[in-house]
Amino acid sequence: MEEKIPDPPAARGQVCAVVVTYHPDHGFPARLRRIAPQVAATFIVDNGSSDAELCMLRGAAAGEAAALVCNLENLGVATALNIGARRAVAEGFTWALLLDQDTEVDHDMVERLLATHASFPDGGRIAIVGSRFRDLKGQSQEPIRLDSSGELWEEVESAITSGSLLSLRAYSAIAPFRDEFFIDYVDTEYCLRARTAGYRVIQTLRPLMSHTVGAPTSHKLPWTTKWTTNHSPDRRYYIARNNTVLLREYRAPGGGSWRLKSFVRCCRLVKRIALYEQDKARKIYAVWQGWRDGVHGHMGPRRSARNRPSAMRHRADP
Secondary structure (H helix, E strand, C coil), X not given: CCCCCCCCCXXXXXXXXXXXXCCCCCCHHHHHHHHHHHCCEEEEEEECCCHHHHHHXXXXXXXXXXXXXXXXXXXXXXXXXXXXXXXXXXXXXXXXXXXXXXXXXXXXXXXXXXXXXXXXCCHHHEEEEEEEEECCCCCCCCCCCCCCCCCCEEECCCCCCCCEEEEHHHHHHHCXXXXXXXXXXXXXXXXXXXXXXXXXXXXXEEEEEECCCCCCEEEECCCCEEEECCXXXXXXXHXXXXXXXXXXXXXXXXXXXXXXXXXXXXXXXXXXXXXXXXCHHHHHHHHHXXXXXXXXXXXXXXXXXXXXXXXXXXXXXX
């Protein structure tokens, strides 16, 4: 069945983009050029990149008339998103397209996201319209076939940050992304909190971007193929810790100990690291440390990085 896209609402002029960067590669300016024509304004929030990288970012921002905020250090994804979202709210935007630095958007992404929102019957209660994606290096999210109703969306528990169209009205009511999560599960926690408050989270049925999770590799077994993301030890720490915190705060139905559920998940993660990844010892230690800190509620940056100067300084480039 051919997909029909309704005409996007007048809100298109009220959409900005918030792009979080951290040591971006040289392909970033080209990806930015695909974003800027689709939105009314673009805000780049950088988390402590090098002088050479900042020079590239300033050039890219100037070329696309984008605003650049340069944090003096890595404040984490959650804080960077909040900086961008608050700027968007202050400038009167209704929607913010949230993006990672390595996401390559389709040329009509914003149009399709707005059309998806317009097709949802309870649009006033939407917190996020997420995007399915193609992973050019790993496992892709395959497009879901439209049913006879011709709907453009599915309702989901959570959507990944990159490619999400964030309702800034809902953001102002729900409260911001949780800074103490730093990175990983920032999007999941926000979506769970939004749904608890009565908001809805939906996702497009069609992939609208190319996006890679980690540095994926495949490993063929006689009966199947296993994928692993090869995240760094720090990322493994945040994944284990923040998942543990979510299990504690949003305890899944079915009873049982959230500590035990988290421990079992961490054991599965350790098994995958041990079987398929490099730097095994540091990553396995990071998972253990993350589980322990999650159980005890130790939040914020990983403890080895907590003695650096204040994490709330930033400067804005004109």
